[in-house]
Amino acid sequence: MTIGRGVQFGDGDGTALKTAIRKGCERATREHPLRSSIVHPLTRKNEHTSCGIGVPVIHIDHGDAAEGVKVEMIPKGSGSENNSWLKMALPAEGVDAIKTFVVDCVLDAGGKTCPPTIIGVGIGGTADLCVHLAKIAATRALATQCSDPEAPGSRPSSR
Amino acid sequence: MHFLALGTALSGDASLDGFLAWTDRPWVKASEVAVVALLAAHLTGGLRLLLIEFTRLAARIAGNVARRRRRCRRVLRAGIRAQFVLKPVSRYGNAMRIDPKTIENVAKELYIRALKILPPDVKRGFDALAAKETAPTAQNVLGTMIKNISVAEATDNLSARTRESRSTT
Numbered sequence: 001m002t003i004g005r006g007v008q009f010g011d012g013d014g015t016a017l018k019t020a021i022r023k024g025c026e027r028a029t030r031e032h033p034l035r036s037s038i039v040h041p042l043t044r045k046n047e048h049t050s051c052g053i054g055v056p057v058i059h060i061d062h063g064d065a066a067e068g069v070k071v072e073m074i075p076k077g078s079g080s081e082n083n084s085w086l087k088m089a090l091p092a093e094g095v096d097a098i099k100t101f102v103v104d105c106v107l108d109a110g111g112k113t114c115p116p117t118i119i120g121v122g123i124g125g126t127a128d129l130c131v132h133l134a135k136i137a138a139t140r141a142l143a144t145q146c147s148d149p150e151a152p153g154s155r156p157s158s159r
Numbered sequence: 160m161h162f163l164a165l166g167t168a169l170s171g172d173a174s175l176d177g178f179l180a181w182t183d184r185p186w187v188k189a190s191e192v193a194v195v196a197l198l199a200a201h202l203t204g205g206l207r208l209l210l211i212e213f214t215r216l217a218a219r220i221a222g223n224v225a226r227r228r229r230r231c232r233r234v235l236r237a238g239i240r241a242q243f244v245l246k247p248v249s250r251y252g253n254a255m256r257i258d259p260k261t262i263e264n265v266a267k268e269l270y271i272r273a274l275k276i277l278p279p280d281v282k283r284g285f286d287a288l289a290a291k292e293t294a295p296t297a298q299n300v301l302g303t304m305i306k307n308i309s310v311a312e313a314t315d316n317l318s319a320r321t322r323e324s325r326s327t328t
Contacts, residue, residue, distance in 0.1 A: 006254045006255055008255065016259040020260065020262040024265065024269075069257060071262070
């Protein structure tokens, strides 16, 4: 969620916002209905709500736009989660290590993910930020390029 | 009180003079001043309420009340200021308020739409793949995927691709 300036939810309690998103997921799963793949990590108990401990994962950011809220929902199947990787490369390994790792991961995934396969690559930051960047990259429109001018082949005005 | 004072004249001059003498007593005059002062305060409070209700200044005043509320919650429970407690305030003044129920409905709708609707860029990607692919086996698999997508759309069913976005203002 990207929350603009001057926006208030209900009585101003932020917890109402998280509860609303969670409840929306629950209702979609039960009322549509959708298959719920979320289980307790240890007991494997499925509440059939697509919700669990910390799920749905909610990222809340704040934007400069006045009086506006952008909501983006990215339901990820476990096929893509099961083919997610993280590597902490040494600085001396350079960009080649990144390219090699990406290609190795794609080869390892093979046809295990549900098609169409779109690869999101996050580079840099902390471990959790890097994985988050990969998810964001996967949501970028196809045929667009990274806006970072330092990225190979990037076009700053592409997004 | 006005009619009561005039009414005393019906009983004679002495009755009216007696009443006027009573009103000349110091404690009566002091009480009169107190009543006028209270009425003035009441009037000021009413004007302040109108300002708060109808002008942008209201938001700043309400913001001050909110800060004051944290310091002295008990005081705000009483009397005229209770109105401010009930009214959500924001430091941005006239903040846009969104009912959490709206967010809940948007989340539900987006979740379902994301599983049903392929974004245009992904469809264009499929077209590009179909145009470039030369291996017979890959063409066959790709053709099945494209057919599945069209069937899912025609029957309002779920597709594999899971991404959708929507903004609300």
